[in-house]
Amino acid sequence: MSLIFSFIPYIKRLIVLILILFGLAVGFILSKALFDLSIYSNAVFDFMIDKSSYNVAYFSSSLIGALGIISFIGLVLLVGSWVERRMIAKFQIRVGPNRVGIFGLLQPIADAIKLMQKEVLVPAVADKLLFFIAPVAIFIPAILAWAPIPWGPNMTYLNINIGILYIFAVSSLTVPIIFFAGWSSMNHYALLGSMRTVAMMVSYEIPISLSLLSVVIITGTLNLTEIVLWQSSNSIWLGLLIPFSLFTFFFSSTAEINRTPNDIAEAESEIVAGYHIEYSGMKAGLFMAVELGNAVLLGALVTSLFLNGWFLFGLENYIPPYIIFIAKTVAIYIVLIWLRATLPRFRLDQLMNFAWKMLIPVSIINFFMIAIETTIITNLDSSKYIIYLFAIINIAVFVGLIILWSKIFKIDKFSPEKIAPIFAQKIGGIKAMEGTKSVD
Amino acid sequence: MTVQENYELNIGPQHPSTHGVFRIKVSMNGETIEDLDMIVGYLHRSMEKLSEERTYTQNIPFTDRADYLAAMSNNLGYCLAIEKLANVIPPQRATVLRVIFAELQRIASHAMANGTLVSDAGAWQTPLLYMFREREKILDLFEMTCGARLTTNYMRIGGVAFEPPAEFYPLLNDLLGELPDKIDEYMDLLSTNEIFIARTKNVGIINPKDAINASLSGPALRGSGVPWDLRKADPYCDYDNYDFDVPLGLIGDSYDRFMVRMFEVKESVKIIKQALNNLPLGMHKTQIPLALRPEPGQLYFRTEGPRGELGYFVVSDGGPAPYRLHIRPPSLINLSLLKQLAIGSSLPDAIVTLGSIDIVVGEIDR
C-alpha cells in the first residue's frame, strides 16, 4: 500500500497530462472546423449585410475579431503571470505558486482579486487628472499594437499596408504616458524613474527603427502579412537572413518594455519601483499587466517579423496555423523570462553608451549591406539559392562586427576567463603587500 | 547646466538594498551623487549599557544578537576574551569544535553577503537563492546541535554548550564534499557574466593605503590587496596548526571583494576538513565557578569575523558583571570610506559599493 501512496503526487500529474493530451486530440479532430477563424466573422458580415447598411455589417463583424484578440490578451495576462512565476521559480530551485487551484493555476486570479480590493491611495500633492488617466492610457497602446499581427493565412485583424509603421507609432505613444505617470505622482523616486525611462526609450527607438527598416527593405512591404508570406515563399526565416536586426530588435525592445536586463525604470534595488511607485491596488496591477502584455506582444512581433509567423515547414496544413503562431510567441516569451531570471541589470549610462556607440552604427552598416543584397536579389533576378548564400554572409558579418566593435571600443574591459585566486605569501601591511605584487 | 538645487533622495530605513534599517540621505545632481550622509541608530539597543548589569555568562546571548548573520563568531570572540581575562583553559575538543562552527558560520555569512550583492546589481535573486541552498544546510547543522538557526548562543565560557549529535558528522562530511563544486557553479554563473562584470568592475575602488588608514578590516581590506588576516597574524584557538591560504583582491573594487569572499569560503571548507580529521575526544566544556569573578584588569581581544576584525574590550572590576564591555563593530568602521567612494559616482554604483562592503545593521547599532 505504501508503494501506491508514495505515487500520489505523481498520479496527480499523470491525470493532468492525460487531460492535456485528450484536449489536443479533440482539438485536432475538431480543428478541421477551427482551421481558419475568419470564416465566422465573414459569416456575421454576410448575415448583417442584407439586414442593414454596409457600415453596420462591417462594424459588427470586426467586433467579433476584436473580441477574439481581446480574449486572447486576457488569457495571456492570466496564464502569463502564472507561467512567469513558475518558470522563475524553477530557475531558482524553488516551487513557485502551487497553493491556489491545481498547480497554482488560479494564482493570477487570486492576485487580481487581491489587487482589486486594495484601497487606491492618491498622494495629496498628485496631479489628480494625470494620476488617474496614466494607468488607463498606458493600456491603450498595448492593445492597439495587436491589430496588424498576422495570426493565420487571412486572420489579420487590421490588414493595413503600413503595419510596421503603425506598430512603431503606437509604441512611441507610451513614452509620454509613462512620463505623466511618473511626474504626476510627485515622488522623487517616481520622477527619477520616469526620466530614466523616457531617456532610455527615446534612445532605443532609433535602433528599433533601423532594424525594422532592414526588414522592410528586403521584403519590400510594410504589411506584416506580406512579410510572413515573403518568408514562406522564399522559404527562409528572416531571423537567419538578417540576424543582426533580430538581435537589435529583440534587445532594444527589452529596453523599450523595461524587462531585464534593462529594467532600469523599476530597478528594485535602486529606485524602488520607478514610475509606478505611488500606485496601489488595481492601478499597480494595470502597470504590471501592461508589462506582461508588452512582453507577449514582443514575442508576437518577433515571430511574425523574423520567425516566419504561422508557417512551420508545412506543418500548418495539419495544425491550425494560429496554434503554431501562439507556440512561437510563447517560446520567445519564455526566452524573455529566462533573461529575467538570470541576468543582472545594466547601469543607465552603460545602456546609453551601448545604444549610441554600438547598436546604431552597426545597424547602419547592416542596413547598407542589406540594401545592396536586396538590389542584387530584385534586379539581377539571380537563382533562388543566392538568398541562402546571403544568409551565411550575413551571419558571418554579424559575428565579425560584434567582435570588431567590442575590440574597438574595448567595451569588454575585463576579459572574463576564469580568475585564479591570488594568495598572500606573508601576512602584514603595505611592505608585505609589495612582496606579493612583485611575485606574480 | 542650470544651477538648480540638488535633488534630495532618501534611501530610507525601509529599502530593499540597505541590508536592514540603515538610511542614506543622498543629494544628487542628475544621476551623480553630490553629497551622502549616513544616518544610523534605528536598531540601537545600547547593548553595552545592558551588559554592565548582567553576569559574564548572561551576556553571551547579547553577542549573537549584535551581528545576527554571524552569531557563532561573535560568541567565539566574546568567550575567548572572557576566558583569557579569567584565564580559563577550554578543553582541546571544545577549541576544535569552535573552529568548525566559526568557519561554518563564515561560509553562511559570505553566502548571504555575495547573494545580496548580486541581487543589488539587479539579478532577480536567482544567485541569492542558489547560495541560500548551502546556507540552509549549514543552518540545519546549527539547529541540530544548539536548537537555534540564527541566534545560536552555542558557546560558553570554558567550552561549548552541547556535544553535536551523532548524525551531525556524516551530514557535515557530505556537505563539505559537495560545497567546492557548488562554489565553482556560482563562479561560472557570475564571475564571467559580462553584465555583472560591467556593473561591479572598477566600482568603489579603495586603494590599500586608504584602506589601512580608515582601519578597514576583513574582506574589504583584503579586497584591496592588503594581506592581513587575524587568523594568521594573531592565531587564536590555535588556528596556526591548520594550513589555509588568505585570498587577496587586485585593485580593491567591488568585483575583487566579491571574489575574495568566494575564495574565502573554499579556504574555510579546507579548515573544517582538517579540523574534522583530528577532532580529539574528551569533554566539550570545563567546569567554571557559577559566580565567575575574573580579577580586576582590562583586555582587548580580537578575532577574524566574516566582516572583519571583531574586537572585545573588557574591563573587569572583580565583580560578577563586566565593568565595561565594548564590541568593536567591523561593519560600522568599514563604512568610514563610503562617503568618499559614493561622491562623484552614480546611485546604482553607490548601492553596489555598499553591498560589496557587506554591512549588518545589528552590528553597526549594537
Add this chain to the structure above:
Amino acid sequence: MIEFSTYNVIFFSISSFTLISAISVGLVNSLMRSLFFLILTFIGVAGLFILLSADFIAIAQLLIYAGSISILLLFAVMLTPESSTNNGNSKYFLPGILIGIIFTYLMVALVTIFQFNQLSGIHLKKLDFDNTIASIGELLLGKYIIAFELASILLLFALIGAISIVRSNESDFLISLNNKDKK
C-alpha cells in the same frame, strides 16, 4: 441637410474631441495638463486624417507629433523647473480671444461665401486612395526629390544647432561618467 449616418457621427465626434482638447490647451492652468491635452489634440487630428483616408499621414502625425515633439516639450518643461506650474495668461489674453474670434469669423465667411463646393463641383469625385504609401514614396523620390533632400539637410542643421546651443561645459552626466571609466 446632414442626415444621420455613421460617417457623420464619427466625423462630428472626432472633430469635437479635437476642438475641445485644443481649447483646453489654452484654458488649463498647469503646463503639464496643457501638454497632455495637446497630445490628445494631435491624436484627434490623426483621427481626422484617417477619415480623409490619408493613412500614411495619420500614422506619421501620430509618430512625429504625439511621439517625439511631445517628448521635446516634456524635456523643455522639465529643464525649466518652476515653469511647469504656471501656465498663466499674458496681458494680451482678451485681445488674443478677440483676434481668434475675428479671424475664424472672417475665414468661415470666406469659405461659405465662395461655395468651395460649386468651385470644385457639387459632388466632388472622391478619390479613394486605398494605398497611399507606395505612391507617396515614389513621389517623394521622384518628382519632389530636391525638396526631400533639402528637408533632410534642414533637419540635420536644426538638430546639430539645437544640441550645440543647449550643450554647456562638461557637466553632462554621461560625459563625466565616461571620463571616470577612462582614467
Add this chain to the structure above:
Amino acid sequence: MIELEYYLIVSILLFGIGLFVCIGKKNIISIVMGIELLLNAVNLAAISFSRYGSEFESQSDALSGHIFVIFILTVAAAEAAIALALCVLVYRHLKTINVSDVSELG
C-alpha cells in the same frame, strides 16, 4: 454627406484656437504649443483639399497635399527643437521664461 467645407471649418477653428494660445499665453513653451496647433490646422486643410479636390487627373497629383504635409511635419519638428533649445537658454540666463520679462535686448 460631409463636404470639404466641414473639414475647412474644423481646421479654421483649430487655427483660431492656435492663434489664441499663441497670443494669450505668458509662457514660451505654451507659445510653442500654440505654434504646433497652427501647423496642425494647416496640415488638416492641406489633406482635406487633396482629398476633395476633383481637378486632379491622376492619383499622384492628388497626393501633392500629402507631400506638402510631410514637409510641414519635418519643418515643424526642426522648428520645435530649435524653439525649445532657445527656451532652455533663455531660462538659463534670465531664470524666467515669462514672455513679458524677456523684453530687453541686453
Add this chain to the structure above:
Amino acid sequence: MVLTNLQVPGKELSEIITEFSSDSVLDFSEDWVQIDKSNLLKILNFMHTNSNIDAAQLCNLTAVDMLDYFEVHYHLQSLDLKKLYSLKVIIDRDTSSLPSICDIYLGANLQEREIFDLFGITFTNHPDLRRIFLWEGFAGHPLRKDFLQMENVTPGLPSFPFEEEGKQNR
C-alpha cells in the same frame, strides 16, 4: 594583568615614548601606557610616522567611565611588524574634551562620534561631531555610570543573584 600575544608590554612602550618626549608618560602598567592629554596628537603622529613603530592602523577607540574621571583607550596596530600598542588618556568629568585624531587616522571619525554620543566627551576640530545613534534631542549620555539617577539603583551588578553571603569566592 592579561596580555594578548601581539600586544607590546607597557614598560617597553613607555620607554619608547619617554625617549621621544620625556614628560608625556604619566603612568604605565603591564598592558597600557597612560599619556598626557596635551601632547596626545604629537605622540600619535610620532608613532604613526616612525618606521620602527609604524602604528599604521587605529584598531579600536573606546572610553570607560571610572566614576570620577573618564579613561579613553587607543589601540593602534602595525600590520607589518605585527604589534599592538594600547595607550590610555585620563580626562576629568566636567571639562571632558579631547583633540580629535581624524586627520591622522581616518577610521577614528565614526568611533569618536560614537564616544561623543554615548559618553558626552567632545572631540575638538572633528569634521562633523554629532550624535551617531541617538536622536539630537536625547537628554544625557547613556553609557555614563550616573545616567540612571534612581536612588536605590547602584550601577553595575554588585553581587551574583543567587549567591548566599559568605560563600562568594571573592
